Amino acid sequence: MKLSTAADRLLVAGLLLALWQIASQWFGAYWVTPPLDSLRRLVVMVGSGGLLMHAGYSLAAAGLGFLIGGLPGALLPLWLRRHPLLLRILDPFLIAGYGLPKLALAPLFILWFGIGMASKVALAASVVFFILFFSTMAGVRSLDERLLRMARVLGASHGQVSRLVVWPALLPNLFSGIRIATPYAIGGVIISELVSANRGLGYLVQYGAMSFSTPDIFATVIAITVVIAASSWLVAKLEGQVLRWRPADAVLAAQGLS
């Protein structure tokens, strides 16, 4: 990153903080906790150990949901590639599933799986599955037939074609899916915790609201933002590692930066 970009970003951050401070003064600190007080509250909540436990709980639910929904979401297109008829039959149902607002299922999952972690995992899994399925499927649809053919002529079995040509070719699509799904998975867990839970960051927000403690809400929302941003950063790092063969301009294009 160039130095000037860093400086510009710092400027924007300062501007946002100033707006926040002004809003707090305008509406009153009771309704809008000022930045510094929010941060102080955050430090207290981290210090008591409670916040970290709650964040860990939410992250564990999101991570588990990511695995349970993500693995079939990423692998199913690989299998359906060889079964076009089945794909055609399932297509409208998958599209309907993708369009279904999964957050509206949160109360249902709580009824089914209880207020514990299972209902949060289920929601995250249902969100992640469809996002990863469609991003990976987009990769399957744009596969370069010539590469597959070349591999067959070189003597590759169907299994080898899937493993050595199709899978690596899909990885860029899979990662763009993971990048989109990560904040959705964590957000989904938190929404589910808002509805009903006894632990987690969403529970903390809800608890803050019930006890009319805006500082608690502000501090927790900051924590949520940090957790999501850190996860996204981690995913981007991993993507850079796995896809380091890509030319630099393709990387920028994939991230929508060029």
Next chain:
Amino acid sequence: MAALLEVAGIGKRFAPSSPGVEAPWVIRDLSFAIGAGEFVTMLGPSGAGKSTILNLIAQVDPPTEGRVLLSGQEVYGPARTTLRPGLDRSVGYVTQDDNLLPWRTLEQNVLLPLELRGRIVDAERRAAADLLAAVGLAGYEHYYPHQLSGGMRKRASLIRTLVYDPPIILMDEPFGAVDAETRAQLQADLQTLWALKKKTILFVTHDIAEAITLGDRVLVLKRSPAAVVADHRVALARPRVADLILTDPDFVRLHQAIRAEVC
């Protein structure tokens, strides 16, 4: 002795674009045979179905009629109607596009056929390194395809086929998309490699000079539907240098004869 590759009465037409309409024949009643160690070039105008012919031989596309035989054995025809590309790895195919896998380095791409076959032994690794060195690619082993020039990628895709030593190699205008200087270099490289490994090659091109420079025989195709109209034996001595043979009287005579047939 049976020819190494024989194509007998092959015809091809694709599925009709709309029902009730008969699709035209792209290839009809095409026959030729190639003996072991021969370098045969196939010459035809653009759109004559040259690539389709190679696709049929490589078994990535089924013929509508006729038979393909390798060493006298029918690999596709009335008796065998399932496509088996890469069967016994007996037919190598260097396509117009280099088709290197973008996520593999040059070396990993070149070793791919060996990896598909099983564990790569050191002797094979060394042989691949020698081939890469022979076409000036030593030192680029760890580059990704997008970091290499078009000519380098072409050479890499050629080496990828040579590395697993298929008895027959099909080449589809492999030097079509490179500049004239690189092309002359690639032609020289190919002749060196051919003399070295004594492969049987069927080389498709629309360039008359290239066809004569490289081939022991030149098969001339006509268009719609494609069929062989002439089979010339090229008596010019090897090695042939692209620039020097242009003035050879035999070359000129053959060039004129072929030009009359193509037009």
